[in-house]
Each structure stands twice: as structure tokens, then as C-alpha cells.
Amino acid sequence: xxxxxxxxxxxxxxxxxRDLPDYHRRQITSLLCELAPAxxxxxxxxxxxxxxxxxxxxxxxxxxxxxxxxxDSELVRQGIAAQTNSSTGLHVLQQDLLLGDNEAxxxxxxxxxxxxxxxxxxxxxxxxxxxxxxxxxxxxVASTCLLSQLVHQVIDAVGVDHALFIPTVQxxxxxxxxxMAQALRPGGQGLLFCDFVSSETLPDLFRANPENLPAxxxxxxxxNNFFHGLNPGKLLQIAREDTELQxxxxxxxxxxxxxxFTGSLAYAVVVIKFTRRxxxxxx
Ligand SMILES: C[S@@+](CC[C@H](N)C(=O)[O-])C[C@H]1O[C@@H](n2cnc3c(N)ncnc32)[C@H](O)[C@@H]1O
Numbered sequence: 001x002x003x004x005x006x007x008x009x010x011x012x013x014x015x016x017x018r019d020l021p022d023y024h025r026r027q028i029t030s031l032l033c034e035l036a037p038a039x040x041x042x043x044x045x046x047x048x049x050x051x052x053x054x055x056x057x058x059x060x061x062x063x064x065x066x067x068x069x070x071x072d073s074e075l076v077r078q079g080i081a082a083q084t085n086s087s088t089g090l091h092v093l094q095q096d097l098l099l100g101d102n103e104a105x106x107x108x109x110x111x112x113x114x115x116x117x118x119x120x121x122x123x124x125x126x127x128x129x130x131x132x133x134x135x136x137x138x139x140x141v142a143s144t145c146l147l148s149q150l151v152h153q154v155i156d157a158v159g160v161d162h163a164l165f166i167p168t169v170q171x172x173x174x175x176x177x178x179x180m181a182q183a184l185r186p187g188g189q190g191l192l193f194c195d196f197v198s199s200e201t202l203p204d205l206f207r208a209n210p211e212n213l214p215a216x217x218x219x220x221x222x223x224n225n226f227f228h229g230l231n232p233g234k235l236l237q238i239a240r241e242d243t244e245l246q247x248x249x250x251x252x253x254x255x256x257x258x259x260x261f262t263g264s265l266a267y268a269v270v271v272i273k274f275t276r277r278x279x280x281x282x283x
Pocket of ligand 1: 047048049050051052053054069070071072075095096097098099144145146149150153
């Protein structure tokens with residue numbers, strides 16, 4: 001199932017969005033606040049975008065240093081301005097999080113790289129991605145519904161019919177988790193928020209309640225009704241079992257799902273939580 005084309009929801013002051021179910025923003029914000037250390041915490045939020053799913057004022061109270069990372073830094077600045085007059089502790093970092101500084105491909109202009117050699121070169125570059133704008137000493141790194149965007153860029157660049165499409169998505173998932181871990185101090189924590197199916201193919205998401213949501217989603221997963229490469233069970237398995245990730249991730253857990261309402265669409269979301277190992281995993 002292909003990924004939707006995400007358009008940022010209109011930026012408004014979240015406190016005035018009384019009509020919109022606000023659970024997603026509260027869920028992300030409260031998890032980020034709960035994990036703040038007692039002092040001097042450093043937080044990185046990947047794919048911060050318009051910050052619609054963050055309560056920046058609450059985060060500013062708990063986190064003295066917050067790096068808001070996105071390839072679209074203007075969108076992040078607009079998101080900040082919509083929520084707060086105070087930029088205390090907030091830092092906007094522009095970084096492409098797919099290919100790093102490796103000639104990032106803009107989805108709208110990307111050619112479809114069906115030529116095998118070009119697909120190979122994309123895959124090789126992806127495996128070497130670095131996030132140079134980020135430091136390596138964060139207490140918490142949160143990737144906020146970004147992975148689905150990155151997979152979509154692979155779809156645009158490589159195409160689902162390319163022989164290297166699946167290996168490329170596999171490499172992307174692994175590299176994303178690995179780079180999150182590298183950005184953490186030993187003992188720091190990672191949160192991978194992942195939207196994996198939308199109301200476009202699962203309209204019942206709009207009517208779901210906490211009681212019937214797990215059954216609805218498990219049926220959707222059985223029917224392969226999820227975004228390419230974003231089956232949450234598979235993501236959890238990779239985070240727990242990939243050899244390179246095992247060496248740096250510990251205590252990997254997944255939350256129950258919830259629904260993110262963005263107005264015209266609803267998305268099912270889970271979060272995978274992990275701790276960066278302080279030392280190498282036993283071999
Ligand atoms: C679905 S949004 C995340 C939700 C967002 N936090 C919000 O408040 O609505 C995805 C964000 O990822 C960013 N993004 C997409 N592709 C990216 C890339 N290759 N590198 C960095 N950021 C990217 C987009 O600019 C967008 O802001």
C-alpha cells in the first residue's frame with residue numbers, strides 16, 4: 001500500500017483547535033516530558049515540521065535545549081511562531097534526514113531511478129547517510145511520524161517496481177534507527193513515532209475507539225493494509241533482532257496504537273521506545 005502525499009495541516013494555535021481530537025499531540029508531548037532528565041536535558045525532534053503534534057511551551061518547561069530538526073526550517077519557524085513568543089531553548093536545525101548531506105532528492109523533482117545502477121547508487125548512499133547537523137549527546141531523540149515521509153521519498157526516487165525497492169526500504173529503516181541511536185548519549189532514549197496506515201485505505205479509523213482499535217488494526221495488517229515498509233511488528237522485530245541495532249539498542253518496546261486526526265485524514269500511530277546501550281551488546 002503506498003504512502004499518502006502528506007501536506008502540512010494549517011498552522012493554528014493548538015489551544016484554539018477545540019474541535020479537533022487532540023490526543024496525538026498530548027500523547028507525544030507527555031511522553032517527551034516524562035523522559036526529561038532532572039537538569040540540563042538535550043532533546044532532538046526529527047521531522048518537527050509545523051510542530052502541530054508538539055506542545056512547545058510544555059516542552060520548554062522540561063527541556064532546556066530542544067533541537068527541532070527538519071529539512072524545511074521555515075516550516076519549523078512558522079510552527080514555533082504559531083505557538084510561542086519565546087524561543088528559549090528552541091533551536092531550528094536544517095538537515096535532510098534521508099540522505100543527509102548526500103545531494104538529497106526533492107520528491108517533486110526526483111527522477112524515477114529505474115536504471116539498476118542508479119538504484120544501487122541510491123542504496124549505497126543511503127547506507128552511508130550521516131546527520132551532520134546533529135550532535136551525539138542527546139538525552140532523547142524523537143522521530144515524529146517522519147519515517148513514512150522518508151519511505152515515500154524512496155518510492156518517488158526508486159519506484160515500487162524497482163528490484164532494489166525492498167532492499168532500499170529495509171536499509172532506510174535500519175539506518176534511521178541506527179542514526180537515532182548514534183545521536184544519543186549512552187543510556188539516552190529514543191522514540192520512533194510511526195504512522196502506518198491512514199483513513200484513505202482504512203476509513204473505519206474515524207469511528208474507532210480504544211476498545212476496537214487493536215482488532216481493526218490487526219485485521220488491516222493481516223490484509224497488508226499499511227504503508228510500504230511500515231508494519232509496526234516488523235519495525236519492532238528489526239529494532240530487536242538486527243545485529244547492528246542489537247549492538248546499540250536495548251529495552252526495545254512498542255506502545256499500543258492510537259489515532260492521529262489531522263482534519264480530513266486519520267492515521268494509526270505507534271511509538272517504539274528504546275535505550276541506547278552504554279556498552280557493546282554481549283556477542
Ligand atoms: C508528517 S510531518 C511530521 C509531523 C509534524 N511534526 C507535525 O507537527 O505535523 C513530517 C515532517 O518531515 C519533514 N521531512 C520530510 N522529509 C524529510 C527529509 N528527507 N529530511 C528531513 N525532514 C523531512 C517534513 O518537512 C515534515 O515537516
